[in-house]
Amino acid sequence: MAPIGKIYSYPNNPRVYKALIAAKYNGLEIAEAKDFQTGVTNTTPAFLEKFPLGKVPAFEGADGFTLYESNAIAYYVASYKKDTKLLGKDKHEGAKIQQYVFFADNEISPAAATWTFPILGWIPFNKANQAKAVEDVKHVLSVLDKILLRRTFLVGETVTLADIIVFTALLNLYKLVLEPEVRKPYVNVNRWFLTLAHQPEFIAVVGEVKLCEKAAEPKKPEEKAKEEKKPKEEKKPKEEKKPKEEKPKKEEKPKPEADDDDEDEKPAEKKAPNALDLLPPSKFNLENWKRFYSNNDTRPTAINYFWDNFDKEGFSIWKADYKYNDELTLVFMSSNLVGGFFQRLEAARKYAFGTLLVLGENNNSAISGYFVFRGQEVPPMVIDAPDYESYDFKKVDSDDAAVRKDFEDFLAWDVPIGGKKVADGKTFK
Numbered sequence: 392m393a394p395i396g397k398i399y400s401y402p403n404n405p406r407v408y409k410a411l412i413a414a415k416y417n418g419l420e421i422a423e424a425k426d427f428q429t430g431v432t433n434t435t436p437a438f439l440e441k442f443p444l445g446k447v448p449a450f451e452g453a454d455g456f457t458l459y460e461s462n463a464i465a466y467y468v469a470s471y472k473k474d475t476k477l478l479g480k481d482k483h484e485g486a487k488i489q490q491y492v493f494f495a496d497n498e499i500s501p502a503a504a505t506w507t508f509p510i511l512g513w514i515p516f517n518k519a520n521q522a523k524a525v526e527d528v529k530h531v532l533s534v535l536d537k538i539l540l541r542r543t544f545l546v547g548e549t550v551t552l553a554d555i556i557v558f559t560a561l562l563n564l565y566k567l568v569l570e571p572e573v574r575k576p577y578v579n580v581n582r583w584f585l586t587l588a589h590q591p592e593f594i595a596v597v598g599e600v601k602l603c604e605k606a607a608e609p610k611k612p613e614e615k616a617k618e619e620k621k622p623k624e625e626k627k628p629k630e631e632k633k634p635k636e637e638k639p640k641k642e643e644k645p646k647p648e649a650d651d652d653d654e655d656e657k658p659a660e661k662k663a664p665n666a667l668d669l670l671p672p673s674k675f676n677l678e679n680w681k682r683f684y685s686n687n688d689t690r691p692t693a694i695n696y697f698w699d700n701f702d703k704e705g706f707s708i709w710k711a712d713y714k715y716n717d718e719l720t721l722v723f724m725s726s727n728l729v730g731g732f733f734q735r736l737e738a739a740r741k742y743a744f745g746t747l748l749v750l751g752e753n754n755n756s757a758i759s760g761y762f763v764f765r766g767q768e769v770p771p772m773v774i775d776a777p778d779y780e781s782y783d784f785k786k787v788d789s790d791d792a793a794v795r796k797d798f799e800d801f802l803a804w805d806v807p808i809g810g811k812k813v814a815d816g817k818t819f820k
């Protein structure tokens with residue numbers, strides 16, 4: 392039969408599986424949108440006209456009907472067949488199915504993402520968030536385990552959209568982190584999950600599901616490294632507390648290590664002048680540069696401005712290269728990594744400018760760029776960012792002609808760099 396429509400997405404997106412499995416149960420065909428390129432196709436005006444969020448999956452029916460949000464697409468496909476069993480037999484079952492759709496999105500997916508995305512290299516690892524996510528997942532599994540004690544499927548006596556959607560929400564957990572010891576207590580969930588995984592309609596879409604044997608590790612345990620190396624006095628200032636007796640004077644110099652074992656007694660560290668603010672004044676004004684760069688053509692105007700005003704005594708230029716390029720996948724995910732890094736550099740905004748580019752293409756890319764820092768060292772607020780450990784920072788010689796040319800290319804984004812085209816980029820300013 393002719394496909395009822397096509398879905399735009401990158402390959403193997405579990406959100407797409409929901410509609411594809413539903414289609415198998417209903418005997419329907421859905422095509423894959425040909426030549427879809429993440430970060431390219433979904434940013435074109437034609438795509439955004441139909442799917443304004445620019446996100447995938449996105450569905451376009453053979454009749455011109457358009458739809459985004461994977462649960463809505465799965466629902467549409469499930470409802471496409473009149474006598475489908477996927478939506479329950481009455482309004483109670485229908486409502487229960489909705490309950491599980493929201494349950495999957497609100498109770499499972501956020502925790503599953505926090506646990507598995509750092510493993511997939513999509514977001515940076517954060518120890519505290521991960522610990523919380525593990526607990527949340529275990530809680531959800533124990534809830535499901537009770538529900539499934541006397542049930543083969545979540546709603547009614549046959550597979551419904553509830554099973555399909557909860558299954559896909561759990562899929563990466565079962566594949567990546569729920570190693571035997573961890574999943575052992577949830578016998579009923581395991582049985583239910585494997586029952587679904589062995590249904591021909593699931594196999595046709597998901598393939599053979601290999602359950603996790605040993606939990607995959609997050610790729611970059613930056614947080615741990617950061618905690619180990621962070622010197623005591625660099626601890627983030629606690630919420631400002633009024634000292635019990637006398638307020639310290641504004642100008643008072645910070646005491647080096649005194650009173651260390653009673654932090655509550657410390658005058659607020661926030662008052663300490665930042666070492667970077669005590670550097671001799673510089674003729675190069677970073678704020679002016681950022682504004683000039685934003686408002687003028689990069690070549691030659693902004694670049695000439697930079698070299699005319701740059702002060703190598705008061706500032707330094709650093710090359711930054713991502714350490715784990717071989718683990719990068721889709722360009723938009725790499726851009727998200729850079730965006731996240733920049734967000735966590737907020738405290739350094741006054742002292743830093745940066746340009747980081749994603750070079751190459753999907754599944755063959757590198758993140759690289761330059762920073763301009765106040766002073767001759769990497770500012771402590773940059774070192775404090777969890778992502779700092781994921782980059783090699785090397786100070787460069789701003790008088791070297793080759794360095795200057797490379798730096799200019801990273802400012803301009805208009806020529807391939809190291810043989811790789813500029814796929815995307817972000818500026819920290």
Ligand SMILES: N[C@@H](CCC(=O)N[C@@H](CS)C(=O)NCC(=O)O)C(=O)O
Nearest residue numbers: 406445446447448459460461462723
């Ligand atoms: N709630 C949406 C989430 C869609 C979503 O976040 N899609 C991601 C990929 S899985 C995306 O297209 N991101 C591209 C972007 O944010 O630009 C759904 O279930 O369809």
